[in-house]
Amino acid sequence: MVARSTLSGSAAGLVLTNARSDLPLLPRVTVGGSSSTSRSTSTSRLSSSSKKSSHLSQLPQTSDSQLEISRGYEKVPLSSVTSIVDGLKRLYIEKLKPLEVTYRFNDFVSPLLTNSDFDAKPMVMLLGQYSTGKTTFIKHLLRGSYPGKFFSLWAGAHIGPEPTTDRFVVVMSGPDERSIPGNTIAVQADMPYSGLTTFGTAFLSKFECSQMPHPLLEHITFVDTPGVLSGEKQRTQRSYDFTGVTSWFAAKCDLILLLFDPHKLDISDEFKRVIASLRGHDDKIRVVLNKADQIDTQQLMRVYGALMWSLGKVLNTPEVNRVYIGSFNDKPVNEAAVGPIGKDLFEKEQEDLLADLKDIPRKACDRRINEFVKRARAAKIHAYIISHLKKEMPAMMGKAKTQQRLIDNLEDEFAKVQREFHLPAGDFPNIEHFREVLSGYNIDKFEKLKSKMIQTVDDMLGYDIPELLKSFKNPYE
Numbered sequence: 185m186v187a188r189s190t191l192s193g194s195a196a197g198l199v200l201t202n203a204r205s206d207l208p209l210l211p212r213v214t215v216g217g218s219s220s221t222s223r224s225t226s227t228s229r230l231s232s233s234s235k236k237s238s239h240l241s242q243l244p245q246t247s248d249s250q251l252e253i254s255r256g257y258e259k260v261p262l263s264s265v266t267s268i269v270d271g272l273k274r275l276y277i278e279k280l281k282p283l284e285v286t287y288r289f290n291d292f293v294s295p296l297l298t299n300s301d302f303d304a305k306p307m308v309m310l311l312g313q314y315s316t317g318k319t320t321f322i323k324h325l326l327r328g329s330y331p332g333k334f335f336s337l338w339a340g341a342h343i344g345p346e347p348t349t350d351r352f353v354v355v356m357s358g359p360d361e362r363s364i365p366g367n368t369i370a371v372q373a374d375m376p377y378s379g380l381t382t383f384g385t386a387f388l389s390k391f392e393c394s395q396m397p398h399p400l401l402e403h404i405t406f407v408d409t410p411g412v413l414s415g416e417k418q419r420t421q422r423s424y425d426f427t428g429v430t431s432w433f434a435a436k437c438d439l440i441l442l443l444f445d446p447h448k449l450d451i452s453d454e455f456k457r458v459i460a461s462l463r464g465h466d467d468k469i470r471v472v473l474n475k476a477d478q479i480d481t482q483q484l485m486r487v488y489g490a491l492m493w494s495l496g497k498v499l500n501t502p503e504v505n506r507v508y509i510g511s512f513n514d515k516p517v518n519e520a521a522v523g524p525i526g527k528d529l530f531e532k533e534q535e536d537l538l539a540d541l542k543d544i545p546r547k548a549c550d551r552r553i554n555e556f557v558k559r560a561r562a563a564k565i566h567a568y569i570i571s572h573l574k575k576e577m578p579a580m581m582g583k584a585k586t587q588q589r590l591i592d593n594l595e596d597e598f599a600k601v602q603r604e605f606h607l608p609a610g611d612f613p614n615i616e617h618f619r620e621v622l623s624g625y626n627i628d629k630f631e632k633l634k635s636k637m638i639q640t641v642d643d644m645l646g647y648d649i650p651e652l653l654k655s656f657k658n659p660y661e
């Protein structure tokens with residue numbers, strides 16, 4: 185079988201590599217310690233160890249040709265990923281930020297970017313009802329638990345089942361295993377979570393950052409979430425704006441996994457609101473029908489159909505969403521229960537999903553560049569608008585009156601700017617929001633158009649960024 189993903193592993197290590205040579209931005213992703221792909225995990229060895237180890241190790245093994253390709257990726261250092269980030273960071277500080285500051289882009293459109301915005305790893309968020317296997321899924325990929333508030337108690341004393349999480353946990357790479365409370369992490373300047381303070385202390389007390397050294401976490405950060413409430417009348421039970429938080433994370437994430445359990449297919453009111461809060465990020469959503477090992481093939485067909493049906497009603501996407509069927513458990517698939525077809529299906533589905541996960545770093549890199557370019561364009565338009573408004577102000581008399589007229593007739597002013605600089609109307613900011621912010625300012629104090637600053641940004645877009653992309657690709661050639 186030609187596997188799309190290459191996955192070899194044992195309890196000690198698991199290697200995810202990309203078998204496509206046309207994906208220059210994708211770094212090699214190694215999970216769970218040793219990255220040696222040459223270690224042979226023979227079927228006979230697996231069958232003896234699979235009882236204990238995760239059933240991940242039962243996945244198809246690496247073919248020779250894929251080994252060759254994965255060796256090629258071994259030469260690609262992680263630093264080539266950071267180099268593009270560093271490049272963008274430098275361009276931002278030298279070329280774009282001055283324009284943003286001069287025309288107060290941060291007050292009108294989006295806060296200034298900080299280093300942590302650039303440095304943040306690609307993120308994957310897991311959403312679903314309570315006990316659909318979100319936490320298990322992460323543990324499955326990490327091949328072990330992640331530190332948390334309950335970690336020492338749980339790992340040390342081995343008492344009872346693991347307590348259920350009622351919190352948002354960001355699982356990320358760190359020098360040692362520890363758990364940092366939300367209140368602390370949200371005020372750390374080198375972390376990209378300061379935006380979460382707007383959700384208040386009620387939320388922050390349910391927010392936690394779990395850090396540990398882990399090869400997979402060097403490339404991807406996971407966001408574990410509390411279960412979406414299942415029944416009606418639930419809104420009052422939350423002490424914070426749950427969907428506001430999921431929406432905030434959705435914007436920052438590169439992939440959103442919606443987990444379902446065959447016994448919990450209903451999409452509750454809160455779940456509907458959560459899905460609505462993901463709007464605009466539909467391309468990031470993947471659906472996982474988890475715990476499929478709990479039912480037989482016939483039931484699975486029914487459940488799959490039912491899930492597609494109910495998703496179709498809430499997801500509002502023109503394409504049919506991809507639903508991955510599987511059992512992302514820390515225990516091996518019970519082959520007697522699911523039968524050989526089930527096992528084979530789960531394995532193939534898991535491969536596909538892992539391929540999707542592996543593609544994240546590459547996609548995240550593309551997304552970053554796209555968003556950076558979009559931001560630069562928006563900052564330019566913003567500068568044109570602000571300087572235009574300034575130009576309309578009289579030199580001496582009637583300043584207050586003119587200011588009011590400009591605010592009232594903002595549509596006309598936008599149209600003038602659009603014509604003068606040949607800009608697409610769709611790139612202009614939301615007029616109501618702009619008007620609202622503008623009314624708090626004295627237009628007369630705005631800066632005139634500084635064409636040199638605009639030129640610098642144009643140079644950046646036309647020359648520096650393409651150059652950066654060109655040199656970034658070199659290590660992979």
Ligand SMILES: Nc1nc2c(ncn2[C@@H]2O[C@H](COP(=O)(O)OP(=O)(O)O)[C@@H](O)[C@H]2O)c(=O)[nH]1
Binds near residue numbers: 314348411476477478
């Ligand atoms: N049969 C089966 N059980 C699973 C699977 N994934 C998770 N579980 C179990 O479901 C329970 C809830 O899992 P958990 O990860 O805590 O769910 P969460 O609330 O979504 O984080 C645990 O007892 C897991 O062992 C699966 O794929 N198959």
Ligand SMILES: [Mg+2]
Binds near residue numbers: 318320348349408
């Ligand atoms: Mg959980």
